[in-house]
Amino acid sequence: MAEFTFKQQANTSLREKVTHDLREAILNGHLLPGARIKEMEIAEQMGVSRGPIREAIRQLEREGLLLSYPYKETVVADLDADEVQNILMPIRFHIEWFVVKRYLDKLDDGFFGKQQAIIDEMKAAVANGAKSRLVDLDILFHQSILEMASERTVMLTWQSIVNQIRLHFSKNLPFYNLDHMEKDHQELLDAFKTKDLVLIQQAILKHLDSDDNLLCFAK
Amino acid sequence: MAEFTFKQQANTSLREKVTHDLREAILNGHLLPGARIKEMEIAEQMGVSRGPIREAIRQLEREGLLLSYPYKETVVADLDADEVQNILMPIRFHIEWFVVKRYLDKLDDGFFGKQQAIIDEMKAAVANGAKSRLVDLDILFHQSILEMASERTVMLTWQSIVNQIRLHFSKNLPFYNLDHMEKDHQELLDAFKTKDLVLIQQAILKHLDSDDNLLCFAK
DNA sequence: GCTTTGTATTTTGTCAACAATTTGCGATTC
DNA sequence: GAATCGCAAATTGTTGACAAAATACAAAGC
Known part of the structure; x- marks a missing residue:
């Protein structure tokens, strides 16, 4: 012991x-x-x-x-939804992809378990209508991917965008269809589990797009 | 007047x-x-x-x-060349592409003239071996693209990466072949002049790659 | 000799007072 | 009555002093 x-x-x-x-x-x-x-x-x-x-x-x-x-x-500050979608979200996608690609070997059962727990709580949060908790869980899910790397530039970049993303989602929560949330993240996690970089990239891209499409007033 | x-x-x-x-x-x-x-x-x-x-x-x-x-x-702080190349430079590419795509109509003769002047000074700087000036000119060239937009998120993102990029280039200048510099930027500017988004995207991607390849110790 | 403990020094963190700048508003002028 | 000016109040910018924490180092104990 x-x-x-x-x-x-x-x-x-x-x-x-x-x-x-x-x-x-x-x-x-x-x-x-x-x-x-x-x-x-x-x-x-x-x-x-x-x-x-x-x-x-x-x-x-x-x-x-x-x-x-x-x-x-x-x-x-006031945030422009369009800038968040077209600048900050793609940056998030990019660093996420960078980390997963480089630290593929760190995708172990411990990691998968933690991610699954977050998704399960998402399910519960959707059922309870705990909207602000959902925003936190989404951030948590994506942040825990980046934390695998614990690279300084990755975390610095993340910190410079995470709160704008969080504020954007809090603000625009009423316009999002939250039912997709659990499913979207489950698909992402399932892709991680395959450890197939092609499939993972597709899943990340799809996740980015799905966020985009949920935005009712997207240009 | x-x-x-x-x-x-x-x-x-x-x-x-x-x-x-x-x-x-x-x-x-x-x-x-x-x-x-x-x-x-x-x-x-x-x-x-x-x-x-x-x-x-x-x-x-x-x-x-x-x-x-x-x-x-x-x-x-100490910078990791690999992180600059694989995280910060792609982010720069991304916001540049976002701006050019959205503000294509602002690509006028005034803009082209300013960019050409920067390239001409690059030529002179290469001839004189004014290395640190070259780093400034490179930053200036790319920054003036972003300044067309004067969007807050674009400039904020730029400011959070520009000095790391500048420090990286200053530090690794001895390892770069500077002769390409003028030609690479001229190609980019020529692509802008066509106002053809497909050609512009290709040129930006090529510019990113060429920077990458110039780095002797790139992984 | 090595570790531990206590102490002085250095450095960072916080505060409250003072200075400079902006802003709001009423008096003055035309 | 509209514009200008001058002053007072509010707010931000800056400072030097004091408090708290970390570090370096010497002394004591084993």
Whole structure:
């Protein structure tokens, strides 16, 4: 039996907690696109000084969630559905394909089990109408693929797009037909299980397309 | 004739100047990968306080040039040539293709003239052996394509990869055969001039490949 | 000699005050 | 009454001081 060890302490700085809370507020729709971010207001509400707030703003600006105009104001960004579909989603597809191709040998039963558990929870979430949980599960499914690689550039690229994708889906959830969700991801997972790169590529491409088609107002 | 107007004042904050100078120091190789960034040291050298330095660090972290470990240190990132070639360059290709496809009507003589001027300067730079200028010109050529769109997501994505690409090329310049440079870009521009999307796509794909093949140690 | 412990130093993280800039608004002028 | 000006308030930008954490290193114990 493995010897007992303590878990690593979190050791998160205030800045990271602020970034996290501010990000969640945006993703959960408590701060809507166009809403002005006043540093002092948020600092008081959180009970911290403006320093960590400002650093968080710089980070979220890069994540595409905030727009900052020097000396003027910073506001919550608005996303263009078309840009998300035609720029960010294909980038996600691309890095996913890169990782799967390169780390094919890491596609083991442990991985498949984890993915299957996510899909099963999707099924439950669809049944319960737990829509926001579905968005999280979708992100989780795709992120866990990328985490196999744990390559810096992969994760950095992912982080620079993931929250825009998440916000887009949260915002447009009413326009999506969620019933497909479980089936689409199951097909993707089944393709992974074959370990056949041709089949996997086809499945990823199809997954991308299916997302596209679900968007009612797609151009 | 157009009426005379004054140019917009720069109105750059200290934070932005610090970010710029720090970025240039990294791109010009004055701060090598692994080098530790000490906030106080840089603040003293620049004659500013640590606030703007810290905000610049947050930004450059997101640009992939710095790595920050909370409560410990931040160091200059090292880039994996393979990741740049297989992740970042295809992303560049992708957003370029997206922009050209969508803004085909903006491909006018003014645009072609600007691009031709860049290529002409490439020719001169190759002749003079002005290598670092060549890297700038390559970036400039591709950036001016994206600037046609002035779409937020396009520019944000570009900014999150451009400096990694620039650093990669600066670093690996000795391994590239620069003679191709002018010819490759001329082919791309000629394809744009046809306004034929099939030809343009072929040219972009070929351009991506040619970059790939120039890399002597490519896997 | 090697490990462990305590301590000084260095460095990062946070804060609260101050400066610079923008914005809102009322007074003034034509 | 519309435009301009000047001032006050609000907000962002910057700073220097203080707090917390990590590191380096010497001393103590085995």
